[in-house]
Amino acid sequence: MNSVQPKPIPALYTVYILRSTVRHASLYIGSTPNPPRRLRQHNGDAQGGANRTSRKTLRPWEMVGLVSGFPSMVSALKFEWALTNSHLTAHIPSPSRLTVSTQRKANGQPRRPSASMASIISNLHLLLRVPSFSSWPLKLHFFVPEVYTTWQKWCTMSTERLRPSLPVVTDFERDAVLQQQQPASSVSSSVGEDIEMEQQQQTQVTPWGIHALPLDYKPMKEYVAKGHEIFEFEKEGNCVVCGEAVEADKGLHAICSNNRCEGVGHLSCWSRHLLAGEQQQDRDTSILPIEGQCPKCHGTVQWGDMMKELTLRLRGGKEVEKLLKTRRRRVAHKATAKATGKGRTKATETVKAKAAARGRKKAAKAMAESPRNVDGQEAGVVILD
Amino acid sequence: MSRMASGGLLLATPARMAHDNSLIIISSSPDFPSINDLLAKPAKKSTLRSGSNAVQLPSDAVRTFMTAASVWRSAQSEESDINNAVDGIRAHRTQSCDTPVLDPKACVKLPPKTAPTEEQTGAKKQRKPRNTTGTRRGKLATTALPESGTTESVNEPDVVGAPAPKLRKRSKPAKDPAGGQTTLPKGKVTKAAAKERAPKKKTEVVSRHFATPAPVPNPPADPIRDEPIVLEQAMRRRMDWTPPPENITNHAQSDSSAVKEVSSTALTDLGPAKLPQRELFENLLDNYGCQTDHGQGSPAVAAGADTNSDILGKRKLIELVATTMDKSKTPEVSPTKSKVPKKKPRTITELATAAYRMPEESDVPTSTEKLKQDFLLGYFGAEGEPAGNINNVPGGKTKGPKKAAKPRVFKKKADPRKQILLSPTSAMKQVSGQDFVFGTASQLATEEDPELLRALHEAMKASNQPDSDPFSIPVISDLASRRKVVNKLWAAGARDDDGELLDLELLDLTESPVPPPDLLPRIPVPSQKDPVCPSPVQKVQIEIQSSEYDLFDLTGSPALPTVPEPHFFLTQVQTKEKKKAIVAESPSLQKPDEPQQPSPVFDVDFEPPPSNQEHNQLIAQSQPQPSVSPTKAPIDIPPPPKFELWTDAKLAKEIASYGFKAVKKRETRIALLQECWENKQKTALGGNAEQAAMLTSSAKPAAVLSPGRARGRPKKTSAAAATTAAAPPVLIDPVPASPSRPRGRPRKDPAALSPPAADKPAGGRPRKNSRSASPAKTTKTKAKTRSPAPSKPAAASSVSAVSTPKRRKVAPAPPKAVVEIPDSDASDLDDEDPFASSPLTSPEKQDIFSSPPHQAKDISITEDTEDVSIMTTASPTSQQAELFRYISKAITTAPRTTDPAEPSWHEKMLMYDPIILEDLATWLNSGQLDRVGYDGEVAPHDVKLWCHNKSICCVWRVNLHGKARKRF
Numbered sequence A: 001m002n003s004v005q006p007k008p009i010p011a012l013y014t015v016y017i018l019r020s021t022v023r024h025a026s027l028y029i030g031s032t033p034n035p036p037r038r039l040r041q042h043n044g045d046a047q048g049g050a051n052r053t054s055r056k057t058l059r060p061w062e063m064v065g066l067v068s069g070f071p072s073m074v075s076a077l078k079f080e081w082a083l084t085n086s087h088l089t090a091h092i093p094s095p096s097r098l099t100v101s102t103q104r105k106a107n108g109q110p111r112r113p114s115a116s117m118a119s120i121i122s123n124l125h126l127l128l129r130v131p132s133f134s135s136w137p138l139k140l141h142f143f144v145p146e147v148y149t150t151w152q153k154w155c156t157m158s159t160e161r162l163r164p165s166l167p168v169v170t171d172f173e174r175d176a177v178l179q180q181q182q183p184a185s186s187v188s189s190s191v192g193e194d195i196e197m198e199q200q201q202q203t204q205v206t207p208w209g210i211h212a213l214p215l216d217y218k219p220m221k222e223y224v225a226k227g228h229e230i231f232e233f234e235k236e237g238n239c240v241v242c243g244e245a246v247e248a249d250k251g252l253h254a255i256c257s258n259n260r261c262e263g264v265g266h267l268s269c270w271s272r273h274l275l276a277g278e279q280q281q282d283r284d285t286s287i288l289p290i291e292g293q294c295p296k297c298h299g300t301v302q303w304g305d306m307m308k309e310l311t312l313r314l315r316g317g318k319e320v321e322k323l324l325k326t327r328r329r330r331v332a333h334k335a336t337a338k339a340t341g342k343g344r345t346k347a348t349e350t351v352k353a354k355a356a357a358r359g360r361k362k363a364a365k366a367m368a369e370s371p372r373n374v375d376g377q378e379a380g381v382v383i384l385d
Numbered sequence B: 001m002s003r004m005a006s007g008g009l010l011l012a013t014p015a016r017m018a019h020d021n022s023l024i025i026i027s028s029s030p031d032f033p034s035i036n037d038l039l040a041k042p043a044k045k046s047t048l049r050s051g052s053n054a055v056q057l058p059s060d061a062v063r064t065f066m067t068a069a070s071v072w073r074s075a076q077s078e079e080s081d082i083n084n085a086v087d088g089i090r091a092h093r094t095q096s097c098d099t100p101v102l103d104p105k106a107c108v109k110l111p112p113k114t115a116p117t118e119e120q121t122g123a124k125k126q127r128k129p130r131n132t133t134g135t136r137r138g139k140l141a142t143t144a145l146p147e148s149g150t151t152e153s154v155n156e157p158d159v160v161g162a163p164a165p166k167l168r169k170r171s172k173p174a175k176d177p178a179g180g181q182t183t184l185p186k187g188k189v190t191k192a193a194a195k196e197r198a199p200k201k202k203t204e205v206v207s208r209h210f211a212t213p214a215p216v217p218n219p220p221a222d223p224i225r226d227e228p229i230v231l232e233q234a235m236r237r238r239m240d241w242t243p244p245p246e247n248i249t250n251h252a253q254s255d256s257s258a259v260k261e262v263s264s265t266a267l268t269d270l271g272p273a274k275l276p277q278r279e280l281f282e283n284l285l286d287n288y289g290c291q292t293d294h295g296q297g298s299p300a301v302a303a304g305a306d307t308n309s310d311i312l313g314k315r316k317l318i319e320l321v322a323t324t325m326d327k328s329k330t331p332e333v334s335p336t337k338s339k340v341p342k343k344k345p346r347t348i349t350e351l352a353t354a355a356y357r358m359p360e361e362s363d364v365p366t367s368t369e370k371l372k373q374d375f376l377l378g379y380f381g382a383e384g385e386p387a388g389n390i391n392n393v394p395g396g397k398t399k400g401p402k403k404a405a406k407p408r409v410f411k412k413k414a415d416p417r418k419q420i421l422l423s424p425t426s427a428m429k430q431v432s433g434q435d436f437v438f439g440t441a442s443q444l445a446t447e448e449d450p451e452l453l454r455a456l457h458e459a460m461k462a463s464n465q466p467d468s469d470p471f472s473i474p475v476i477s478d479l480a481s482r483r484k485v486v487n488k489l490w491a492a493g494a495r496d497d498d499g500e501l502l503d504l505e506l507l508d509l510t511e512s513p514v515p516p517p518d519l520l521p522r523i524p525v526p527s528q529k530d531p532v533c534p535s536p537v538q539k540v541q542i543e544i545q546s547s548e549y550d551l552f553d554l555t556g557s558p559a560l561p562t563v564p565e566p567h568f569f570l571t572q573v574q575t576k577e578k579k580k581a582i583v584a585e586s587p588s589l590q591k592p593d594e595p596q597q598p599s600p601v602f603d604v605d606f607e608p609p610p611s612n613q614e615h616n617q618l619i620a621q622s623q624p625q626p627s628v629s630p631t632k633a634p635i636d637i638p639p640p641p642k643f644e645l646w647t648d649a650k651l652a653k654e655i656a657s658y659g660f661k662a663v664k665k666r667e668t669r670i671a672l673l674q675e676c677w678e679n680k681q682k683t684a685l686g687g688n689a690e691q692a693a694m695l696t697s698s699a700k701p702a703a704v705l706s707p708g709r710a711r712g713r714p715k716k717t718s719a720a721a722a723t724t725a726a727a728p729p730v731l732i733d734p735v736p737a738s739p740s741r742p743r744g745r746p747r748k749d750p751a752a753l754s755p756p757a758a759d760k761p762a763g764g765r766p767r768k769n770s771r772s773a774s775p776a777k778t779t780k781t782k783a784k785t786r787s788p789a790p791s792k793p794a795a796a797s798s799v800s801a802v803s804t805p806k807r808r809k810v811a812p813a814p815p816k817a818v819v820e821i822p823d824s825d826a827s828d829l830d831d832e833d834p835f836a837s838s839p840l841t842s843p844e845k846q847d848i849f850s851s852p853p854h855q856a857k858d859i860s861i862t863e864d865t866e867d868v869s870i871m872t873t874a875s876p877t878s879q880q881a882e883l884f885r886y887i888s889k890a891i892t893t894a895p896r897t898t899d900p901a902e903p904s905w906h907e908k909m910l911m912y913d914p915i916i917l918e919d920l921a922t923w924l925n926s927g928q929l930d931r932v933g934y935d936g937e938v939a940p941h942d943v944k945l946w947c948h949n950k951s952i953c954c955v956w957r958v959n960l961h962g963k964a965r966k967r968f
Helices: A035-042 A073-084 A117-127 A145-157 A174-179 A189-201 A218-232 A267-278 A303-315 A317-334 A336-346 A348-368 A371-384 B002-012 B014-020 B022-028 B032-052 B056-083 B085-102 B104-122 B124-140 B144-161 B163-174 B179-205 B218-229 B232-241 B247-267 B270-303 B307-324 B329-343 B348-363 B368-382 B384-392 B396-420 B424-433 B441-446 B450-464 B479-484 B489-498 B500-511 B515-519 B524-532 B536-556 B564-573 B576-585 B587-596 B600-606 B608-622 B628-636 B640-659 B663-686 B691-705 B709-726 B734-757 B759-770 B775-784 B796-809 B813-823 B826-835 B855-874 B877-892 B905-910 B917-932 B940-949
Strands: A014-020 A027-032 A061-068 A139-142 A168-170 A253-255 A264-266 A291-293 A300-302
Touching: A014 A035, A014 A073, A014 A117, A027 A035, A027 A073, A027 A117, A035 A061, A061 A145, A073 A117, A117 A145, A139 A145, A145 A168, A218 A253, A218 A303, A218 A317, A253 A267, A253 A303, A264 A267, A267 A291, A267 A303, A267 B905, A300 A303, A303 A317, B877 B905, B877 B917, B877 B940, B917 B940
Parallel strands: A139 A168
Antiparallel strands: A014 A027, A014 A061, A061 A139, A253 A264, A291 A300
């Protein structure tokens, strides 16, 4: 860590399940921060496809589902490896291991059992439950109804449940969405409804599935802008948890993710507060909170979102500049339409916060216009494209 | 004539060589075949063919007649020569004169030939120079004539007779059937077949050492050349020889063999001498007939200019002869030869080891019979063909007695030699253990024994080694602490001032008295002595008793395989006096071994077997009479404290003598031994309060050892070291070697030798082990060799004999028992280790050769076990949970950072930063855990488990490719 330049939590990092549209039994598990680009690579439309997906008879491939929200490339790679090698990974305790290797390769290593969609789904379900990954701010996406039904089946079959806070969202193709009006599982009902609403509102917009995933920090633009504003103008005030004064330059301070709330607190205080609120027996010894109530606005906050904003504010100066500058341009041209489009993918927060966001955008715009930021504009534009 | 016939036969089969004399054999195989034949023959060919084609044939006929007469004379002279070498020489000279008269070329060639031949026939002394001359000639390879002369010279004595035999073969079938002739054709036939097959096989078998691929092509050329040059006589001789293209070796052998035959006839064998006489008469007839044949044979030869054609012609002729003469034998011989090579499936190992086996077996030329037997065994074992040839040559008589006698001779002689063969691992160890002394030749010559140098070196090392200090051991109770804190010489000295040495001795004394009374009937005697005082002698007694006790326990418990150990133990226990007595008892065994041993290492190996036998004998004696063994034991056994005292110089010596291991290993070994000693002492201390307690303590170590092999071994090794230290180094060396070798060899024998060669070799090895034991035991061992021999309480000696078979059979229990024994007989284990086979590993690893050494493995095992234990301790969830709680507490309670650029560990985790395990572990161990109240350190692996439990993304500092991570 010390020697390596720290990075902010990536806007998106996913572990995906790839399936051949020609032969549905052909499956592939991979990880990428950019699913559309990666899919093009798999299909041969771009350089860098995996060899396993290079057979022409199996193309084109499709991403039937993915897990998003990985806080780092390392974590995504770990999860990918664990899912690919579910017969080996140490993250699965032996009693609960589902996939067991019965053969050995020539080098003596256990041979990986052939994977089926059911096995992948079951292991995915298992890995999302294991302590190694259970507290990660992950999100489960399904883009094919058939795979989602498999998932649902397994959820009913499995004796153990996922943590209820784990969002599971579906984003089927337009036709499929119509057929399954109520796909939402108990966990993801609210999110799914929002997505469906968004899609219904934008019938003319084709993007769905992986193409609808946010590849950058745009969805949290308001959040980032709020944080930037707070610390730019030293509005942090006192810690919402401990009440002590927050010294901006001396420590790590998280901000409530709710748009209207400007609650700021020490990182450790936030975690302690949220962990205390989770009220789980195991949580007394846990380190990572998942979600909780903001002590100030009493709204639900996602720890992953808060950390994304914190790391972005802490380490992603460039990204922030780009984000804010690009927003300024776009705001100038597209104004409200943009906001709605962003809100579609952003689920709970965006819709409520639109109005407030505008006001903050203006403020952010003003900040961005400061002379020091002028140079970064063009670079930001390029990246956004 | 007789020479010719016998010589031809001899030439064909190396076995014959063996048959005659050991010396002859030696000369035959290496000397002549390659060089002389190769160089001389090719030159001859060109000249020979040109001369032989047309004109020479008639001249040959005349010559043959002339030669026939000369042959007569020569044969007679040879007979007389048997008694008087000088006469024979003269006769040869006359013969040589005869031949040159016919052809100037031949004359030129002949004189040199005749001279050496005469020398050969005349006296052994002359033979040697002849060989040298032959080699020189071959090396020169200048002119065809001298070369041809050399080649012919070999045959020439034969030539005089040779043309006759060839003629006989061809003509005899048609003209004169005679016993002498029959013998000749047989010999020739065998030669041809043997030459063809045997040389190839020989090359295969002993490929590198003996095989001379180059000579093979030359021999065929030789016959051709011989034919033209010497005219028909040479032709026929060559023809006989030629059929196998690779005859060169045979020629050389035959030459030597011919000489040998003469000598042999003169010395002992009347039968062969008689046969040549008959042959001479027959040959005369044949010679007459041969002229007619000459015309036939020569055209045939001319037609088939090449050696191949010659061979074919010869074979046909031979067949004809066979029909007329006593052919029943000849045909039998040839098929047997062919069959034998086919039957044997040769493995690479056999090929590789054949060369070594041959010399070993043959090297022991105590008597002609033995030699013959050895040769037969060697050939049969390695090469079936030559053996067949040998049998044919001497006749039916030799075969029967040879085979019967073989096993006996083999057993006596073969044992030490067989032991020489070591498995690759053991060989490597020996090599590694060998000390290299560098210096000028004069320095080396003046230098003292390598043993002395080695001892000096080791002593210096030992004195410099902190671990080697015996005094340090008692002070440091914990192994871990001891390892960490390397005791230095000064520290050891300080301890000496403290007088810890005395403590050690006291401990030993305490140990010794306890076990003997309880366990062993013998014990009471030593127990009486024990109370007297803790003198070294008493200590020795105590140890012996303990060892015996262990042995008994082992025997009593079926699970423990005590078979091998008891022997070792006994051997170890035996003091110098006993060893000396043993030596006196079995001087014969050692004596033969000593000369054979090429290098000190080998000597060491050889020495042990007799000692084992002796030990076994002693054991056998002691067992029936329990009282005897204890009495001896106290005298012989060195006390453990003494061992420590001795360790510096003598331990190193012992280790070197045992294992031939590298210095590094020795150090580790010493460390292990010391540790084991400490453990013993600790156990003894625990039980010091009461004798009963002592008994329990002594018993406990054994029991502990038995369940856990890894832990048991070190203890054993320590005990062994102690015992070894007590015993004089020289004596000790043989002892360790003996146990290992008998075990390893028997394994080899049953695995490799026994299946093909039947039970004889296997029986011979067991005999070694069981020699000391009663004959009944030996028989038991033989019968039980393959069946898992149960460890009988009374039959420690029997166990030793049986031990080898048990190992093979995969009787894990016996080796375990051996392991347990260690307390008393650590030396046993040590001995085994150096030579490679410890009882435990022996069943698995010991395949054919000696078992590999296990000390290094033992060490590793112990370490592994420790690690495992640690892991197991850590594994319990309760402990883990507690540790995790402390880690969590330490992390969460750490003050939050004041610098956003460097968040605390807790903040890193909250921000989902990948955690570097090593860094976190270091941070935790740098006082954070202590701050929280956890006394101890955390390994990165534990931190990893904690991270996994807390859903924290963790990574190692280095990625799988061994490079530092550049991104997260």
